[in-house]
Amino acid sequence: MTRQEPNGTLGFVMLCHTALHRAADTARHWAERGCPIVIHIDKRVSKWSVEKLQADLADLDNVRFSERFACEWGTWGIVAATQAAAEVLLQDFPSVRHVYLASGSCLPLRPVRELIAYLDERPRTDFIESVTTEEVGWTIGGLNMERFTLRFPFSWRTQRWLFDRYVKLQRRLGFRRSIPNGIVPHLGSQWWCLTRQTLTAILQGPERALYDRYFRRVWIPDESYFQTLVRQVSSNVESRSLTLSKFDFQGKPHIFYDDHLQLLRRSDCFVARKIWPNANKLYATFLSDDAEGQAGGEPNPGKIDRLFSKAVERRVKGRPGLYMQSRFPNEHWENGRTAAPYSVFQGFSDVFENFEGWLGKVTGTRVHGHLFAPDRVEFAGGEAVFNGALSDSAALRDYNTKSFLANLIWATRGERQCFQFGPGDNQELNWFMALDSNAQISVISGAWAVPLFKSNLNFADIRREAARLQKIELEHLSILRNGASKARIRIWNLAEFIENPMEPLQTIVDEISPRSLRRLTEAPRMTDLEGFGQFLQNLRNQGMQPVLMGDFPATSDLRPSEARRGRPYLVK
Amino acid sequence: MLARAIASRHDLIARRDRTSAIGKGAILGFSTVRNEAVRLPWFLDHHRRLGVSHFLIVDNGSDDGTTELLADQPDVSLWVTSSSYKASRFGMDWLTWLLMRHGHGHWCLTVDADELLIYPYWDSRDLRALTEWLDRQDRPMFGAMMLDIYPKGPVADHPYHAGEDPLAVLPWFDPSGYGIRVQQPMGNLWIQGGPRARMFFASEPRRAPTLNKVPLVKWHWRYAYVNSTHSLLPPRLNRIYDVDGAEAPSGLLLHTKFLQTVVDRARTEKARGEHFSNSAQYDRYYDALTENPNLWCPASRRLTTWRALESLGLMSRGGWI
Numbered sequence: 001m002t003r004q005e006p007n008g009t010l011g012f013v014m015l016c017h018t019a020l021h022r023a024a025d026t027a028r029h030w031a032e033r034g035c036p037i038v039i040h041i042d043k044r045v046s047k048w049s050v051e052k053l054q055a056d057l058a059d060l061d062n063v064r065f066s067e068r069f070a071c072e073w074g075t076w077g078i079v080a081a082t083q084a085a086a087e088v089l090l091q092d093f094p095s096v097r098h099v100y101l102a103s104g105s106c107l108p109l110r111p112v113r114e115l116i117a118y119l120d121e122r123p124r125t126d127f128i129e130s131v132t133t134e135e136v137g138w139t140i141g142g143l144n145m146e147r148f149t150l151r152f153p154f155s156w157r158t159q160r161w162l163f164d165r166y167v168k169l170q171r172r173l174g175f176r177r178s179i180p181n182g183i184v185p186h187l188g189s190q191w192w193c194l195t196r197q198t199l200t201a202i203l204q205g206p207e208r209a210l211y212d213r214y215f216r217r218v219w220i221p222d223e224s225y226f227q228t229l230v231r232q233v234s235s236n237v238e239s240r241s242l243t244l245s246k247f248d249f250q251g252k253p254h255i256f257y258d259d260h261l262q263l264l265r266r267s268d269c270f271v272a273r274k275i276w277p278n279a280n281k282l283y284a285t286f287l288s289d290d291a292e293g294q295a296g297g298e299p300n301p302g303k304i305d306r307l308f309s310k311a312v313e314r315r316v317k318g319r320p321g322l323y324m325q326s327r328f329p330n331e332h333w334e335n336g337r338t339a340a341p342y343s344v345f346q347g348f349s350d351v352f353e354n355f356e357g358w359l360g361k362v363t364g365t366r367v368h369g370h371l372f373a374p375d376r377v378e379f380a381g382g383e384a385v386f387n388g389a390l391s392d393s394a395a396l397r398d399y400n401t402k403s404f405l406a407n408l409i410w411a412t413r414g415e416r417q418c419f420q421f422g423p424g425d426n427q428e429l430n431w432f433m434a435l436d437s438n439a440q441i442s443v444i445s446g447a448w449a450v451p452l453f454k455s456n457l458n459f460a461d462i463r464r465e466a467a468r469l470q471k472i473e474l475e476h477l478s479i480l481r482n483g484a485s486k487a488r489i490r491i492w493n494l495a496e497f498i499e500n501p502m503e504p505l506q507t508i509v510d511e512i513s514p515r516s517l518r519r520l521t522e523a524p525r526m527t528d529l530e531g532f533g534q535f536l537q538n539l540r541n542q543g544m545q546p547v548l549m550g551d552f553p554a555t556s557d558l559r560p561s562e563a564r565r566g567r568p569y570l571v572k
Numbered sequence: 573m574l575a576r577a578i579a580s581r582h583d584l585i586a587r588r589d590r591t592s593a594i595g596k597g598a599i600l601g602f603s604t605v606r607n608e609a610v611r612l613p614w615f616l617d618h619h620r621r622l623g624v625s626h627f628l629i630v631d632n633g634s635d636d637g638t639t640e641l642l643a644d645q646p647d648v649s650l651w652v653t654s655s656s657y658k659a660s661r662f663g664m665d666w667l668t669w670l671l672m673r674h675g676h677g678h679w680c681l682t683v684d685a686d687e688l689l690i691y692p693y694w695d696s697r698d699l700r701a702l703t704e705w706l707d708r709q710d711r712p713m714f715g716a717m718m719l720d721i722y723p724k725g726p727v728a729d730h731p732y733h734a735g736e737d738p739l740a741v742l743p744w745f746d747p748s749g750y751g752i753r754v755q756q757p758m759g760n761l762w763i764q765g766g767p768r769a770r771m772f773f774a775s776e777p778r779r780a781p782t783l784n785k786v787p788l789v790k791w792h793w794r795y796a797y798v799n800s801t802h803s804l805l806p807p808r809l810n811r812i813y814d815v816d817g818a819e820a821p822s823g824l825l826l827h828t829k830f831l832q833t834v835v836d837r838a839r840t841e842k843a844r845g846e847h848f849s850n851s852a853q854y855d856r857y858y859d860a861l862t863e864n865p866n867l868w869c870p871a872s873r874r875l876t877t878w879r880a881l882e883s884l885g886l887m888s889r890g891g892w893i
């Protein structure tokens with residue numbers, strides 16, 4: 001024998017089409033707590049399942065079943081089913097003051113007596129989301145007002161091609177249905193809670209036949225029939241749904257699973273849909289009477305909105321700079337080629353002694369050697385395997401340079417990476433980096449000549465190598481100077497740089513660590529360039545024209561102003 | 573390809589055909605195995621817990637008790653064959669036949685015995701939830717990259733017994749370093765990397781093992797896997813990735829290759845010469861494996877939760893909340 005409360009002021013209409021055993025549990029929960037229920041079962045459900053559900057609930061005398069309609073999505077059947085079930089509820093249970101429209105996959109999140117108390121305090125209020133077509137931003141298929149002015153004889157789900165064509169045709173012909181009595185179409189969630197007065201005014205209104213005939217041909221009438229007509233008969237509309245219901249980026253309803261338990265509790269909503277039928281924990285928790293002792297304030301679905309908008313954003317825009325098995329953006333569609341800002345230094349380690357150590361100290365970043373060096377990847381500290389388990393094998397890196405750089409920047413998010421680069425390195429990514437707004441590329445052009453100048457090679461070999469490197473750097477510079485580049489690019493020639501190195505260094509360092517805006521007090525030690533002018537002259541004499549270094553007099557040496565070469569200088 | 577598969581059915585001898593027990597909408601598991609008695613108990617349990625309700629397995633000449641173990645499982649249909657693994661496209665002809673015959677209309681998970689499927693929320697939502705969601709997204713397939721997992725220290729020094737959780741023995745993985753490119757003509761991504769690329773293929777990266785897979789597919793009899801489960805026909809099923817910056821859903825196949833058995837196994841596999849592609853190229857790789865290597869490095873990460881794997885960008889919930 002089931003314990004059952006006497007019937008109260010709240011009744012439910014339940015629209016069911018799948019997972020009927022869960023619908024039965026929920027219906028029983030409400031019915032036993034004094035809420036009469038009228039259940040509509042989709043006409044397409046098998047006879048066996050219907051009889052099973054009816055048998056399961058046979059012991060409850062405040063449960064009824066209403067006339068069955070086929071409820072294809074977006075069609076009139078759902079409204080017809082709602083009307084018929086609501087009529088049974090209003091007629092058979094005179095105590096009912098509020099009718100709550102729910103589905104078989106709804107689940108109460110708070111004890112039903114809290115919902116009853118909430119409604120008792122607002123006995124005249126109709127809870128139904130009802131907004132004009134201009135105010136909604138969430139409709140499927142891009143149709144707002146046209147839902148009401150065009151005809152939709154074809155199914156959107158199964159006859160999409162015909163559906164779209166017919167809409168286009170009507171637009172071209174300028175076809176418009178007229179809206180009866182000049183009513184203003186409103187849209188909103190299908191799940192409402194209306195008072196007996198309002199609902200009977202709609203269902204027993206003198207113009208019902210006219211409105212039904214009209215809405216029968218409106219697209220998705222379950223989101224507009226009651227939402228529109230309620231405005232004709234009620235002066236006390238709260239335009240919101242008491243049912244928590246979320247939609248994904250395609251407009252399909254989100255399903256709640258066991259791991260959403262805390263989230264659902266936090267929402268303080270009375271009812272949620274859709275619930276995954278196998279969510280045993282949710283059903284066990286929320287259909288037990290132990291679900292007490294929570295705060296129980298005003299329903300606040302907004303509390304959990306952030307999670308949903310974040311998920312939609314990840315689905316639609318993805319994580320910038322991430323390349324992985326299910327995100328591999330085409331070029332220019334990346335929404336960020338790399339995950340974080342990084343700095344590329346060309347020529348600096350040729351001009352300064354221990355530039356890497358100095359830069360790491362000044363900026364607090366990770367400073368690598370030549371990551372794209374021909375023989376191996378020069379990770380900071382000479383590591384063989386770096387963060388993310390990246391190998392220092394040049395062959396692995398060269399096999400997929402783009403993945404290498406993208407992986408490095410992704411795997412070190414939160415710690416800025418700086419590395420040295422030069423014309424002796426793998427040049428495959430020159431375009432990639434130039435077009436990357438995360439890249440800060442600083443070039444001292446012609447600085448590659450300094451190591452040659454200091455080397456112990458035969459001059460013929462030096463000349464050949466200088467010609468090769470110059471050609472490569474020229475090509476690189478033409479990429480960097482291309483109007484399409486998005487990186488922060490700065491280029492100095494060697495002569496102008498060494499004449500005044502502090503200003504460029506200060507600019508770069510400020511950009512890397514903007515929060516620690518302070519004057520550089522210690523500069524890196526500049527390498528000894530005595531005789532470099534003569535070296536360039538020798539190259540010229542041998543028929544190689546160095547063009548990237550700027551103006552070096554052959555005889556007297558350039559040196560930084562206000563400081564003597566070879567000693568660190570201070571800037572006040 | 574389908575003709576080959578149909579022809580290959582003569583290779584298969586049914587040892588236990590329980591396929592009549594397959595219900596409508598059941599999620600099916602497909603696998604070819606050889607001497608996997610150590611891995612199979614956990615493998616079966618793991619995928620059972622995820623909601624695979626029937627396994628269709630081809631046993632290719634096991635002699636370690638695998639056949640008997642599988643024949644005793646109430647939810648396994650078992651076929652045996654002694655034909656060549658290599659000549660049957662590494663077992664794919666056999667599986668394609670079984671998929672065609674029994675998989676049509678079902679979500680089918682095709683995995684090796686050393687692969688454990690995980691995906692976002694796998695600890696709280698089973699495959700019924702995942703596949704129902706994929707159905708509603710009109711996505712008939714789900715990609716899962718292989719993630720090599722390994723112990724800290726020489727691989728053979730970590731004992732493992734049948735039925736134990738392999739993740740407890742192999743708790744480490746490479747968090748990044750996976751190289752990706754689009755591979756034509758199928759349009760699938762070609763992913764290589766991880767500890768095997770880092771340790772054994774650093775000088776010949778092209779030969780590094782392929783890691784991308786599409787193991788879970790709502791099967792149609794006309795579909796066919798082309799190259800292991802790395803790619804399949806028709807090509808649209810390989811589009812498990814988005815190209816406009818968006819993140820599609822994906823999971824991981826935790827690859828338990830590096831249990832202690834790998835060392836002995838490498839010896840026999842090399843002798844058997846039945847492996848992928850150009851077998852001679854694999855000789856050096858097998859030699860390295862027989863030397864009981866240590867795959868661990870300071871940058872290795874420890875397996876914790878799926879959320880950690882997702883935040884590393886190895887898989888994605890792709891809009892599933």
